[in-house]
Amino acid sequence: MTITDFAVHLVLGTILIIGAYQFYFWCQRNPLRPVREFRLSLDDRIPYWPEWVWIYSFLYYPAILYTTWVVDSSREFVYLAVSFLGLLAMQMAFFLLFPVATPESWRAINRRRTWSERFLAFVQRFDARSNSFPSMHTSVAMLTALYLQPHFGTWVFGFPTLIGLSCLFTKQHYLVDLPAGAALGLLAYRFFAIA
Numbered sequence: 001m002t003i004t005d006f007a008v009h010l011v012l013g014t015i016l017i018i019g020a021y022q023f024y025f026w027c028q029r030n031p032l033r034p035v036r037e038f039r040l041s042l043d044d045r046i047p048y049w050p051e052w053v054w055i056y057s058f059l060y061y062p063a064i065l066y067t068t069w070v071v072d073s074s075r076e077f078v079y080l081a082v083s084f085l086g087l088l089a090m091q092m093a094f095f096l097l098f099p100v101a102t103p104e105s106w107r108a109i110n111r112r113r114t115w116s117e118r119f120l121a122f123v124q125r126f127d128a129r130s131n132s133f134p135s136m137h138t139s140v141a142m143l144t145a146l147y148l149q150p151h152f153g154t155w156v157f158g159f160p161t162l163i164g165l166s167c168l169f170t171k172q173h174y175l176v177d178l179p180a181g182a183a184l185g186l187l188a189y190r191f192f193a194i195a
Helices: 003-029 041-045 050-070 074-097 104-108 115-126 136-152 154-169 177-192
Strands: none
Touching: 003 050, 003 074, 050 074, 050 115, 050 136, 050 154, 074 136, 074 177, 136 154, 136 177, 154 177
């Protein structure tokens, strides 16, 4: 693959991420059923550590875009893009038909005292409490890791682990959202990835 191919893939990947999130935001505003909560007592025992917002936001997007570096051809890039779009379609089905939101009280604990809390509040201005189940951050991180694993080994599964922890410690997700998200990422990989 040439540097020009990589540049084109990187630009297209960025456009796909920005475009895909428009569907995510649309789902937040248009659930087809009443929104519910999945709060368990175990969720309340997970501490609030707003510093994890930096992993939640700044590790997430560069790792996704890094997948454009490991594909060997434009054909592989097309399958990569289709798998992420297929994952988005599956996520949207959950968000529209089975909408889940985190408790309002979880947002209220953010007092905006530190840089981390202020940045988390900024993220939460766009990322509403809804679209919680399954965790899109975790599903995308799992799909990303599955693409990177042949190139870097099993340690890449630390990426979805870190993203999952950041989802919990920032109080953006319930515990049950994480395995469901990881499973959806695996399903997208198995169904859409190039053979």
